[in-house]
Amino acid sequence: xxxxxxxxxxxxxxxxxxxxxxxxxxxxxxxxxxxxxxxxxxxxxxxxxxxxxxxxxxxxxxxxxxxxxxxx
Numbered sequence: 001x002x003x004x005x006x007x008x009x010x011x012x013x014x015x016x017x018x019x020x021x022x023x024x025x026x027x028x029x030x031x032x033x034x035x036x037x038x039x040x041x042x043x044x045x046x047x048x049x050x051x052x053x054x055x056x057x058x059x060x061x062x063x064x065x066x067x068x069x070x071x072x
Contacts, residue, residue, distance in 0.1 A: 012069045012070060014057065014070045014072070015070075017035075017045060018035040018036070018037065018056075018057070018060055018065065018066055019034065019035050019042075020034045020035055021034065022034025022035075025039060035060065035065055035066075036059070036060045036063055036065030036066070037056065037060070041056055054072070057070065057071075057072075058071075
């Protein structure tokens with residue numbers, strides 16, 4: 001019986017949006033306290049392409065708003 005390598009990383013499909021329904025904009029940073037996006041990113045999210053969303057996802061992961069399991 002073989003076992004999975006301890007070095008493998010589980011990747012999970014990203015949700016449609018990083019929103020976690022904690023929608024409060026931090027005045028000093030202009031970022032949502034829940035998801036870490038700017039108001040512009042939130043407003044445009046539905047019309048953004050995956051290529052446009054990728055750097056936002058990357059930043060949210062890097063800043064700890066989103067779990068790294070969603071990295072692509």
